[in-house]
Amino acid sequence: MAWMDYQIENFYDEAFVSEGHLRPGSKLLFQCLCGLSADEMGRYQALAEAALYRMGITFAIYGGSEGAEKILPFDIVPRIIESSEWAMLERGLKQRAHALNLFIGDIYGPQKILRDGIVPRDLVLSAPAYRKECQDLRVPHGVWNHISGTDLIRDQTGQFYVLEDNLRCPSGVSYVLQNRRVLKRTLPRVFDVSKVRAVDDYPSRLLEVLEGLAISRQDNPVTVVLTPGVHNSAYFEHAFLAQQMGVELVEGRDLVVHKKVAYMKTTRGLRKVDVIYRRIDDDFLDPLVFRPDSCLGVPGLMECYRAGNVALANAPGTGVADDKALYAYIPRIIKYYLGEEALIPNVPTYLCYEKKERDYVLANLSKMVVKATDGSGGYGMLIGPAASPPELALFRERILAEPRRYVAQPTIALSRAPVLAGDHFEGRHVDLRPYVLYGREIYVLPGGLTRVALKKGSLVVNSSQGGGSKDTWVLHD
Numbered sequence: 384m385a386w387m388d389y390q391i392e393n394f395y396d397e398a399f400v401s402e403g404h405l406r407p408g409s410k411l412l413f414q415c416l417c418g419l420s421a422d423e424m425g426r427y428q429a430l431a432e433a434a435l436y437r438m439g440i441t442f443a444i445y446g447g448s449e450g451a452e453k454i455l456p457f458d459i460v461p462r463i464i465e466s467s468e469w470a471m472l473e474r475g476l477k478q479r480a481h482a483l484n485l486f487i488g489d490i491y492g493p494q495k496i497l498r499d500g501i502v503p504r505d506l507v508l509s510a511p512a513y514r515k516e517c518q519d520l521r522v523p524h525g526v527w528n529h530i531s532g533t534d535l536i537r538d539q540t541g542q543f544y545v546l547e548d549n550l551r552c553p554s555g556v557s558y559v560l561q562n563r564r565v566l567k568r569t570l571p572r573v574f575d576v577s578k579v580r581a582v583d584d585y586p587s588r589l590l591e592v593l594e595g596l597a598i599s600r601q602d603n604p605v606t607v608v609l610t611p612g613v614h615n616s617a618y619f620e621h622a623f624l625a626q627q628m629g630v631e632l633v634e635g636r637d638l639v640v641h642k643k644v645a646y647m648k649t650t651r652g653l654r655k656v657d658v659i660y661r662r663i664d665d666d667f668l669d670p671l672v673f674r675p676d677s678c679l680g681v682p683g684l685m686e687c688y689r690a691g692n693v694a695l696a697n698a699p700g701t702g703v704a705d706d707k708a709l710y711a712y713i714p715r716i717i718k719y720y721l722g723e724e725a726l727i728p729n730v731p732t733y734l735c736y737e738k739k740e741r742d743y744v745l746a747n748l749s750k751m752v753v754k755a756t757d758g759s760g761g762y763g764m765l766i767g768p769a770a771s772p773p774e775l776a777l778f779r780e781r782i783l784a785e786p787r788r789y790v791a792q793p794t795i796a797l798s799r800a801p802v803l804a805g806d807h808f809e810g811r812h813v814d815l816r817p818y819v820l821y822g823r824e825i826y827v828l829p830g831g832l833t834r835v836a837l838k839k840g841s842l843v844v845n846s847s848q849g850g851g852s853k854d855t856w857v858l859h860d
Contacts, residue, residue: 386413389801389808395541396810397462397800408465408858415573416460421806428459428803431569440561440619455558456851458802461566462813462833466860469829472543475726476533476817477825482717483548483704484821487527489720491517491700501719502712506736509787510709511757512551512702514665516672520689522698523596526821529696530589530660532556532831535727535815537798544730544795546814547710551702552662555832556818557620560585560627562854578859580829585818586627589660592822593628596694597657604657606630607647609638611663611679621662635663640683645693658694659684665699707756707790708734730795736787744791745782748775751791753782766842768794797842800853802835812836814844815855830855 387403398409405413416424436454464472489496490507497504507513532553534546563582567574590606597604610621612634625632631647638656639646646653661668667677672685687693703709711732714725733740733751744751753765765778782789799810817831833853834844844850 385417386801386808390810391799392810393539394796394810394812395537395539395798397537397798397813399801406463406465408463411577412461412463412573412856415570415576424459424803425806427569431457431459431565434565434568435561438561438565440558456837457562457565458811458835458837458851458853459566459569460801460803460808461854461856462800462815464830464855464857466858469857472535472727472817473827475543476819476827478717478721478723478726479533479545479548479713480528480531480819480821480825482720483531483550483713484526484528485720486716487698487701487704488522488525490703491520496716496719499719501715502709506708506712506787507703510703510706512665512700512705514673514700514703516685517698517700520698520700521691523598523691523694524823526596527698527701528704529592529596529698529821531697531819531821532816533819535817536730536795539796539798541798543727545713545727546730547707548705548713549816550697550704551664552617552697553816553818554617554620554662555816556585556828557623558852559818559828559830559832559855561623562852566854577856579856580859582828582830585828586624588820588822588826589624590628590630592820593658593660593694593696595822596696598691598694600655600657605647605655606658606660607633607638607656609633609635609659609661609663611667615662617662624660630660635678635680638681638684640681640687643683643687643690643692645681645684645687656693658696660696665702668695668699707732707754708736708787711790730792733791735782735789735791741782741786744789745779748779748791750794752794753778753789753791756788756790764843766794769842794842797836797844800833800835802837802853809839811839812842812844813853829857 391399391402400406435457440455496502528550532549535543536546537543593606594604607630608621608625622632637648645656647656663679666674667679669680669684670677671682688695717725733744735741735744749767751767755763797812800813801808802811813833813835815831815833818828820826833855834850835853836844837851
């Protein structure tokens with residue numbers, strides 16, 4: 384396997400400074416990989432894929448015609464992040480998590496930021512994930528966003544940007560842990576010499592954060608993972624994290640609230656539950672408070688939560704900070720609460736609900752990426768340069784009909800990383816989702832999920848849209 388013919392083209396490359404010249408952190412990795420033949424690399428790739436298949440690492444496709452579940456594609460060539468670069472990202476992610484927590488607490492409390500005009504009141508109150516039912520809610524230790532995943536990208540200059548925040552039920556960390564296990568088994572000698580920071584302790588750190596929320600019982604609290612069930616796209620992750628933490632995986636029908644206390648049904652009767660790591664959206668959490676037709680949640684759970692008899696992670700209402708229209712204000716939010724400039728900038732964002740910006744977006748639609756403010760998974764998105772005239776016309780109509788629902792961003796040439804393509808390496812576009820735990824302190828998992836657009840030329844990295852993943856190696860200093 385040789386890298387001399389690897390083509391960078393006009394993109395920032397995660398492993399190469401220029402054609403034939405590796406970045407310092409990638410030299411050792413590629414010296415090891417290039418000591419292998421193409422047949423050996425292909426065999427290792429096949430072994431890794433077989434291991435992931437045996438583990439059942441799947442995700443669900445909604446509305447697809449090819450079957451409900453798929454194995455997440457995996458590329459054997461890891462992505463390298465050097466220690467100095469990671470230190471900068473870690474500081475920026477902690478800053479963002481801290482500011483967003485203060486923002487959420489303020490929105491559901493005194494609303495000072497709205498009174499001071501930093502963020503438009505109507506923009507917040509019209510957000511689909513804003514929950515008026517959470518007004519004046521007191522949360523344990525004042526923390527709302529216990530688990531978050533922040534999507535990062537790089538442009539052609541190598542500058543990192545925050546693409547979006549995921550605070551409701553961020554998924555994907557199970558793939559990070561399983562990718563690492565598989566790669567350590569597949570390429571043990573390469574891994575041993577590379578001085579890679581560990582990620583294995585994430586489940587124990589997550590459990591520590593969850594158990595720290597048990598106000599009424601600090602001694603051996605009962606924690607459960609609440610899942611919508613086997614048909615959810617991230618069910619594998621729900622089951623995996625419950626198993627790794629050594630806690631019960633439950634569905635709504637397994638829980639009951641009696642006299643403002645939450646219980647789990649067991650073969651020995653009811654057992655009090657202290658902490659619920661819920662992987663269910665707010666809408667379905669409690670049919671007495673949110674959607675009355677929900678069969679996934681637990682009647683009376685919000686009353687129990689307000690009484691302080693159970694803790695929920697993440698707190699209900701946290702998704703207001705996920706709104707892609709409010710995303711545009713996060714640098715101002717950081718400045719307002721922390722008195723600091725954002726360490727990781729946002730992608731420039733145009734709010735279609737403002738006429739001047741909407742007019743600009745409509746005039747440049749073929750150059751923009753348009754997203755629904757409440758969208759996720761790559762669904763409901765327009766990539767202007769790749770769109771057909773009918774698609775552009777459709778989104779024009781959608782924006783004019785519901786301007787609050789859409790934002791637009793310039794098309795950014797995402798950075799690329801090498802992937803194994805037969806008997807050689809080729810560049811594919813990538814992003815990065817680090818995971819942040821907010822307990823007594825803020826912890827950032829070293830690396831995170833590198834998603835890769837395995838289709839040549841594609842900018843869409845979402846697994847639901849044909850993307851795959853890589854192991855992410857953060858190097859020790």
